[in-house]
Amino acid sequence: MLKPRFSNAISRVDARVMRGRIGAIGGALLLSLVAVLFAKLGEAAQGLFTGVADAFPYAPLVITPGLFVAVTYVTRHWCPEARGSGIPQTMAAARMPDHPQSRRLLSLRTALFKLFGTLGMLLAGGSVGREGPTVQISAAIMAAVQRWLRVPVSAGIIIAGGAAGVAAAFNTPLAGVAFAIEELAAAFEQKIAIVVMAAVMMAGITSLWLSGDYIYFGAMHQSMPISSMLLLTPVAGLVGGVAGGLFSRALIALAWSRSPLTRAMRAKPLLVAGICGLVVAITGILTAGISWGTGYETTRALLAGEEVSWSFGPAKLVATLATALSGAPGGIFAPSLSVGAGLGQLLGLLMPDQPHGAIVLLGMIGYFAGVVRAPLTAAIIMMEMTADRTMILPLFATAIFANWVSGQICKPKLYHALARQFRP
Numbered sequence: 001m002l003k004p005r006f007s008n009a010i011s012r013v014d015a016r017v018m019r020g021r022i023g024a025i026g027g028a029l030l031l032s033l034v035a036v037l038f039a040k041l042g043e044a045a046q047g048l049f050t051g052v053a054d055a056f057p058y059a060p061l062v063i064t065p066g067l068f069v070a071v072t073y074v075t076r077h078w079c080p081e082a083r084g085s086g087i088p089q090t091m092a093a094a095r096m097p098d099h100p101q102s103r104r105l106l107s108l109r110t111a112l113f114k115l116f117g118t119l120g121m122l123l124a125g126g127s128v129g130r131e132g133p134t135v136q137i138s139a140a141i142m143a144a145v146q147r148w149l150r151v152p153v154s155a156g157i158i159i160a161g162g163a164a165g166v167a168a169a170f171n172t173p174l175a176g177v178a179f180a181i182e183e184l185a186a187a188f189e190q191k192i193a194i195v196v197m198a199a200v201m202m203a204g205i206t207s208l209w210l211s212g213d214y215i216y217f218g219a220m221h222q223s224m225p226i227s228s229m230l231l232l233t234p235v236a237g238l239v240g241g242v243a244g245g246l247f248s249r250a251l252i253a254l255a256w257s258r259s260p261l262t263r264a265m266r267a268k269p270l271l272v273a274g275i276c277g278l279v280v281a282i283t284g285i286l287t288a289g290i291s292w293g294t295g296y297e298t299t300r301a302l303l304a305g306e307e308v309s310w311s312f313g314p315a316k317l318v319a320t321l322a323t324a325l326s327g328a329p330g331g332i333f334a335p336s337l338s339v340g341a342g343l344g345q346l347l348g349l350l351m352p353d354q355p356h357g358a359i360v361l362l363g364m365i366g367y368f369a370g371v372v373r374a375p376l377t378a379a380i381i382m383m384e385m386t387a388d389r390t391m392i393l394p395l396f397a398t399a400i401f402a403n404w405v406s407g408q409i410c411k412p413k414l415y416h417a418l419a420r421q422f423r424p
Contacts, residue, residue, distance in 0.1 A: 019149040024157065027142035028164050034141060035134050035168035038115060042130045045122040046293040053125065053289055060125055060281040060292075067124035068277030069270050071117050071328045076269060081105050081422065082113035084324075085331050086136030087162070088418035093139065094158040101424050103143075106158065111140035117329030124277065125284055125292035127319035127338075131169040132331025138165030169333075172384035178377045228354050232347070233397040236362035237369075239343055240398070241405025243317065244336075244370020248406065248414040251324055255421055269327055276326035283319045291315035295338025302341045302360050303386065310349060313342020313363075332371065340367030361391055362398050370406040373413040375399035 053060050075083050081104050089110075093102040104110065118133045142161030143153045159180050167176030254262055265272050284292040290312050302308050320335040344363020348356050361382060369378040378399045383392060 019151050022149065024142070024146075024160060027145035027157075027161060030145065031138040031141040031161060031164055032168040034115075034137060035165060038118075038130055038134060038137070039169070041119055042122050042294075045119045049123055049125045049292065050289065053284070053292070057285065060284055061278070064124045064126070064281035064284075065274045065277030067120055068126065068273045068280070068326050068328060071120040071124070072273035072326055073270055075113060075117050075329055076327070079110055079113035081107075081110045082117055082136075082329050083327050084329065084418065085132035085415070086114055086134070086329070087132045087331075087415050089136050089422050090139045090158060090162045091415060091419040092422035093143075094155045094162075095419075096423065097153050097155050097158060099424065101422070102153075102158075105422055106136070106140040106143045106153075108140055108144050111137040114329050118331070121323065121328050121330045122293060124280075126277075126280060126323040126326075126328070126330055127291060127293065127295070127316060127335045128323055128328075128330025128332075129294050129334030129336075130331060131166065131333035133329060134169040134331075135162040135165040138162060138168065170381060170385060172381050175377055175381035175384055178380045179374065181376070228358075229394045229397070232351070232354060232359060232362055233394050234401055236344065236347060236359070236366040237398045237401030238366075238405055239347065240340060240363065240366020240368070241370040241402035242409060243339070243343060244367050244372075244402065245406035245409030247317070247321060247371055248373075248410040248417075250321060251414060252410065252412060252417045254325055255418055265325075273326040273328060276322040279322040280319045283315050283322070287311050287315040291319040294334040295341075296334060299338045299341040299364075302345055303357055305356055308345065310346060313339060313344075313346055316342050333368075336368050336371045337364050340364035343367055358391060358394070361386065362394060365395050366398050366402040369399040369402040371414060373403055373406060375403045 049060075049063075052063065072083075081089060089105045093105040096102050114133045114136055118128060118130055121128045122130075139158050139161035142157055142164070146153045146157055163176040163180035165176075166179045167173045253259070254265060257263075280292070284290075287309065290298050290309060295312075295316050298308055298312055302312075316335065316339045320332060320339055323330060323335075324332055340363045341360050342363070343366070344360035347363055348354065348359040351359065365378050365382050368382075369375045372378065375396070376399075379392070379395045382395055
């Protein structure tokens with residue numbers, strides 16, 4: 001009598017494992033479709049704002065603060081789990097996959113609020129990216145597919161969904177795996193690695209099929225002699241690490257500091273959102289609009305060696321900080337790369353004899369690593385987004401040094417500190 005029962009139990013386990021694998025593959029396909037759609041809608045929203053701002057130059061003084069307040073109000077009152085980047089929520093959910101709070105953080109309702117909230121911020125000219133939101137949305141889709149198939153949602157599934165989101169958003173499969181290792185997974189196990197790689201592969205193939213074989217910032221082929229590398233990497237790492245560390249400290253302080261100023265800001269979130277929106281609007285007007293949106297086009301122009309106003313880096317930094325402090329949905333990946341490109345441009349003005357594109361790349365990775373504190377992800381993502389492998393040593397050296405400098409200024413890592421807000 002025991003043998004048939006034992007066989008039935010094994011069959012049930014095998015069926016559940018099979019449903020889990022089908023769910024991982026199906027979830028990766030679905031989330032990549034959503035990621036591509038999200039990218040198209042984001043471009044349309046940003047283009048609509050730019051068109052209005054071109055036709056009515058001072059309209060952002062009303063539109064931007066108004067939409068900042070509206071999006072912040074809707075998010076805080078109806079779906080507070082959708083505020084901010086989305087990566088801290090995914091990290092918090094992966095640490096407690098069986099807790100009801102994890103289900104709220106990664107519900108489809110939260111994913112919809114995140115998607116439309118981010119689009120609303122792009123429609124307002126906010127300096128936000130869609131990559132962090134895509135991580136949370138992708139993890140929510142992966143978790144939903146598992147629940148539909150009556151499979152328990154594990155930490156590995158959540159991590160795989162988030163990693164696939166990075167791969168689909170940037171068209172960077174290796175960066176998705178690296179980001180899972182460095183940021184999303186607290187304890188990376190081999191069985192999680194297989195799920196992550198399978199999800200990233202499926203998301204990458206689907207994105208490739210829908211969007212074509214594109215390189216995010218265009219193909220770059222920079223080279224740097226060893227003498228220039230020894231000079232530039234510590235400078236770019238120092239500048240990026242200091243700026244990134246201060247940026248992280250500001251966001252963490254707003255979340256956790258007990259100073260009278262930050263307490264007052266947390267008590268008046270809508271007022272803060274309105275002021276932040278006004279700062280973003282004024283910054284954009286003063287710089288002919290280069291600080292609005294993701295900064296993708298301007299960053300690509302800098303990498304191509306085109307002329308861009310020297311104010312791009314500082315203006316983008318101000319706009320990104322103001323947007324992030326507003327508490328509205330939106331990521332900081334793409335804006336951080338844009339800020340870094342602007343800082344690299346300023347370094348290039350001080351060192352005109354050095355290769356311009358290479359300095360911009362070092363500025364990008366220096367600031368990005370200083371903010372995110374994930375040097376391996378930073379190096380891989382830069383190589384995949386520019387298809388430039390000749391700069392691998394300077395990129396790694398800059399990322400490692402920027403990570404160390406940022407750690408001296410801001411001890412906790414940004415996403416880890418913000419993730420604590422979403423734990424019970």
